[in-house]
Amino acid sequence: MDEEEVKIGLEVHIYPRTECKMFCRCSASFLESPPNTNICPICAGHPGAKPMPPNAQAVRAGIQLAAVFGMKAADKPVFTMRKHYFYPDLPSNYQRTSEPLAVGGAIGECGLREIHFEEDPGQYDLTKGTVDLNRSGVPLLELVTEPDMRSSREARALLSDLLLALEYLQLSRAEMPFKVDTNISIGGGNRVEVKNINSLSGVVKALDFEASRQTELCSAGKSVEQETRHFDAVNGSTLPLRYKETLEDYRYMPDPDIGPIRTDNVVYEQQENPFLILKRMTTEGISGPDARTIIADRHLLDAHSRIAAVCGPRFSSVFVAGDIRAELNYRKSDSSALDSMMGGLLEIAAGRSSSRLSNLNATMLLRTLFDGGSIHPAIDELSGGWYGRETINDVAARAISEHPDAVEKYRKGNMEVLNYFVGLCMKEMRGKAKSADIISALRGILDADARGSEKGK
Amino acid sequence: MVTVPDDMPPDTRFGAMLDNASRDNLNCFITLCSPKQHSREGRLRGAVFGIKDNLAVRGERMTCASRLLENYIAPYDATVVKRLKNSGALILGKTNMDEFACGSSGETSAFGPTRNPIFPGKVPGGSSSGSAASVAAGLVDAAIGSDTGGSVRCPAAFCGIEAFKPTYGRVSRHGLADMSMSLESPAPIVPAGSTALLAKIIDAISGYDEYDQTTYGAAGTECLRSLEDFSLSGARLSVPSNLVDLCSPGIRESFAFAVGKLRAAGAGIDELNLNSARTVLPAYYLTMYSEFASAMQRYDGLKFGYRGEGAGVGEVMKNSRSVLGAEVRRRILLGTYVTSVEGKSEWYEKAMNARAAIIEETAAVLSSCDLMILPTMPITPYPFGERLSDPLLMYATDVLTVLPNVCGLPAGCIPLGGGASLQLIGARNSDEKVVSAMKAFSGVLQNG
Numbered sequence A: 001m002d003e004e005e006v007k008i009g010l011e012v013h014i015y016p017r018t019e020c021k022m023f024c025r026c027s028a029s030f031l032e033s034p035p036n037t038n039i040c041p042i043c044a045g046h047p048g049a050k051p052m053p054p055n056a057q058a059v060r061a062g063i064q065l066a067a068v069f070g071m072k073a074a075d076k077p078v079f080t081m082r083k084h085y086f087y088p089d090l091p092s093n094y095q096r097t098s099e100p101l102a103v104g105g106a107i108g109e110c111g112l113r114e115i116h117f118e119e120d121p122g123q124y125d126l127t128k129g130t131v132d133l134n135r136s137g138v139p140l141l142e143l144v145t146e147p148d149m150r151s152s153r154e155a156r157a158l159l160s161d162l163l164l165a166l167e168y169l170q171l172s173r174a175e176m177p178f179k180v181d182t183n184i185s186i187g188g189g190n191r192v193e194v195k196n197i198n199s200l201s202g203v204v205k206a207l208d209f210e211a212s213r214q215t216e217l218c219s220a221g222k223s224v225e226q227e228t229r230h231f232d233a234v235n236g237s238t239l240p241l242r243y244k245e246t247l248e249d250y251r252y253m254p255d256p257d258i259g260p261i262r263t264d265n266v267v268y269e270q271q272e273n274p275f276l277i278l279k280r281m282t283t284e285g286i287s288g289p290d291a292r293t294i295i296a297d298r299h300l301l302d303a304h305s306r307i308a309a310v311c312g313p314r315f316s317s318v319f320v321a322g323d324i325r326a327e328l329n330y331r332k333s334d335s336s337a338l339d340s341m342m343g344g345l346l347e348i349a350a351g352r353s354s355s356r357l358s359n360l361n362a363t364m365l366l367r368t369l370f371d372g373g374s375i376h377p378a379i380d381e382l383s384g385g386w387y388g389r390e391t392i393n394d395v396a397a398r399a400i401s402e403h404p405d406a407v408e409k410y411r412k413g414n415m416e417v418l419n420y421f422v423g424l425c426m427k428e429m430r431g432k433a434k435s436a437d438i439i440s441a442l443r444g445i446l447d448a449d450a451r452g453s454e455k456g457k
Numbered sequence B: 001m002v003t004v005p006d007d008m009p010p011d012t013r014f015g016a017m018l019d020n021a022s023r024d025n026l027n028c029f030i031t032l033c034s035p036k037q038h039s040r041e042g043r044l045r046g047a048v049f050g051i052k053d054n055l056a057v058r059g060e061r062m063t064c065a066s067r068l069l070e071n072y073i074a075p076y077d078a079t080v081v082k083r084l085k086n087s088g089a090l091i092l093g094k095t096n097m098d099e100f101a102c103g104s105s106g107e108t109s110a111f112g113p114t115r116n117p118i119f120p121g122k123v124p125g126g127s128s129s130g131s132a133a134s135v136a137a138g139l140v141d142a143a144i145g146s147d148t149g150g151s152v153r154c155p156a157a158f159c160g161i162e163a164f165k166p167t168y169g170r171v172s173r174h175g176l177a178d179m180s181m182s183l184e185s186p187a188p189i190v191p192a193g194s195t196a197l198l199a200k201i202i203d204a205i206s207g208y209d210e211y212d213q214t215t216y217g218a219a220g221t222e223c224l225r226s227l228e229d230f231s232l233s234g235a236r237l238s239v240p241s242n243l244v245d246l247c248s249p250g251i252r253e254s255f256a257f258a259v260g261k262l263r264a265a266g267a268g269i270d271e272l273n274l275n276s277a278r279t280v281l282p283a284y285y286l287t288m289y290s291e292f293a294s295a296m297q298r299y300d301g302l303k304f305g306y307r308g309e310g311a312g313v314g315e316v317m318k319n320s321r322s323v324l325g326a327e328v329r330r331r332i333l334l335g336t337y338v339t340s341v342e343g344k345s346e347w348y349e350k351a352m353n354a355r356a357a358i359i360e361e362t363a364a365v366l367s368s369c370d371l372m373i374l375p376t377m378p379i380t381p382y383p384f385g386e387r388l389s390d391p392l393l394m395y396a397t398d399v400l401t402v403l404p405n406v407c408g409l410p411a412g413c414i415p416l417g418g419g420a421s422l423q424l425i426g427a428r429n430s431d432e433k434v435v436s437a438m439k440a441f442s443g444v445l446q447n448g
């Protein structure tokens, strides 16, 4: 056996995107509220207050995430257990934590053990001696991996994949997707746990620090103590807990007030596996990081698929993950803003990909578009050589006659089809037409057809 | 005490009753409530209630008869309290009880024992001691207690009145301070012969509550509508003889006398032996200890209730919890052991298995008869202090009342006189049948 073999396992606590807490109707967004205002008798543990049923959104998120990584959903009823320990941030001095919702599966090469839901405790400020229960009862999904990772690099890769899935499926809270406990051992030695790391880079730092600390101990002939340490984010180091954790007996028992839940009747919208999309995009020649950036954001992914249809996937990925994303970041604005400027984005993309627009001009037009201004006088001036109305009409008519299925959908009220036709025409004319003109040409033909067929009846 | 006539206007009557209660020398109440504006309409319009002090009444103290919660004000209404208020009921006070419902005699309250209005010098029974004593003394029209292992039936028996424990899950426990969550239910107590009022109360408080998952799918009861439906003629009643054998000679005698009358009224009596008779008490106590220890974890002095002195958090918790009474602490320690890694397989798991077997056997018996009948308590009311120092002697008095809790079944009791009481146990969700049988039995047993 390799003496220096590193074994790393993770316990990732994911904050699922829910409106309410796990067992009551208080808001799950606790960050904004003044201390102890986002509470009720249930999450403050008042005598006699009963938990409501486990939050269905949280359960659904757990099942949906499990499916992405090939985990097997529990085939028997899942009970919520009480885990007893005394701590000031825990209102009832027991934490409610479910049996596994799913087991097995893998992220990349690393096996997964299980995923379950639980409630977050409140927040205890040791220095002030105060407790804020606003967070008490906020849902958590805990994903536990096998100790299959061999380096901090592998841990980073696993967390990146997890984050990609969470973001693509919009399962986690945007402001704080997860917190992580890691455990690491070297050369078959004792296992050290590092708790409560709030960022991906923190995990990497903590693991690197532990690996070298434990290696040093080993080479000095000392043994590594089995212990729990906490991560000091400022110094990137790990420190022993102020209080030694004794081996606690949590006296797990099923909560008599919470009925078992079933995993087989949880329904959610089926979506394409993000890792299949990733694979397809990289085979199209798109870089891994760009592909991940695009998949992680629904609006970017949508923009990409529209622009790629006109300008090709590689150009589009750079334009979306680079230019558009930079513009969004610069303005700190939400990517949902893209939906309303799709026409303009297509025109600029088409101009840039056909080299009618210089890089500089394209950037300038993007700015104007994001500022809410009109790009039209400028784009005409900067590119020139536009097709006239007749050509646009011809191209539009041809596109329509070649795609009767799409016309049918349009007739049934699917306005999305218009965008599809715009994309086709734009491609045909290599971007040398305004989307507004194409749309009016398409509308003219499609609506005239509709009136014609109406009369024919 | 003055007699308050029923036909006074509700507000005047409430005032007169409050006046009576303030001069109560039985120690029935821990807190008297001020008159509040409740719904003036509803099936319980003007009825005056005592509420056991482990049920939350918004804005009133809820002490659970413990020093630990001496100054705790409930911030919300228990579902049963809310439903009583909505039905026009008036709440007179929070009634005395054994501390955190740990007791069968009414003696362990931190606010002093409740006295028995019917048998002076004898215990009133517990744990809903003040609820039963206040009803028996006429201080309230009715009371709500809680029944975890007989906690309304025992004091109703010892005070010569009627009580009913509903099917588990038919009445919401939201707002009932936990003792043993899988065993208990809020439960009404009424004067002897007031079965119609009992029926109205159960109908008012039962049914689905979004705050208690065990009520999901539960229909509200229709006890009043079916109150006259039980016919003794041709009724089939099962008597678990090996449980009856555990009773004192006096109790056995008055039970046999009652059975004779029921037979004479046309009921068929089947005697049988329950295998569960041996296991039901240990299964009950082990389950209760386990759940009680878990439920009591929250009382650490940090968030509400009494806060002990101490240098650090651990010391504050320890000193706060040390104000709990001896019986409460005994049950917490036993429950902690029973659910520990060390004790779990030996005790907790065995108790769960035994409970499953008891449920199965009892369901089989009840599927082939209308009701099971047996005495409520194996003994008549006893003097204060007689059993308090010996927990096993005290626990033994629960042997006849725990079966319905272990199985989640409806059970009512009616007085037989002299401190004896008859208990009726029905199949799950046959609450209406049990209540109507209480009415029919009372008629037969009183007339001659």
Ligand SMILES: [Zn+2]
Pocket: A021, A024, A025, A026, A038, A039, A040, A041, A042, A043, A044, A137
């Ligand atoms: Zn809450």
